[in-house]
Amino acid sequence: NAGVTQTPKFRILKIGQSMTLQCTQDMNHNYMYWYRQDPGMGLKLIYYSVGAGITDKGEVPNGYNVSRSTTEDFPLRLELAAPSQTSVYFCASNEGWTGGWGNTEAFFGQGTRLTVV
């Protein structure tokens, strides 16, 4: 059981370049999330999705875009990379409930460490 898989694990981007962080889950979860983790700041929610075709902004969506064409995949797109986007990015999923996180365990990927220079 693979759980949540993120690729790549590491990436260095130049300012202004674009890239897509991939996330796939095999647990048939409806809810998926993208977080960024910065030292001493905890995890901040970038975007989330409650099902295929439905996405919404989290706390820090500027500079990012997402899509959810299937239940399994939830890619995160950076269009014009900036140094402020240097961070560790985590994808997560859970069963959720109508309209929210509910009481179910969230499963996290291993993370993507992104550096923008």
Add this chain to the structure above:
Amino acid sequence: AQSVTQLDSQVPVFEEAPVELRCNYSSSVSVYLFWYVQYPNQGLQLLLKYLSGSTLVESINGFEAEFNKSQTSFHLRKPSVHISDTAEYFCAVSEMTSGSRLTFGEGTQLTVNP
């Protein structure tokens, strides 16, 4: 909106000593509470959770947390830590309302020294 505050950013302890990682939350409605652990270069894993019922919850590796509604706290404790407990610990809260989000604290780095 809910918020979470972890009162200590770093907690160094010696092996076999007791430890407490403090977590306070703020919310106007009832909440679910969680502790997640992150080992180096890994994602987060659920350690334990409070949903309802008994205010004392336990994990399989000896950690426990007590929900204190009057003090809005959910502190994590272990009576005797091991080197392998070295990790970052995150407290998180989710409100029992439609549209709730999981909100994380800033994290506490627990370092267990020999």
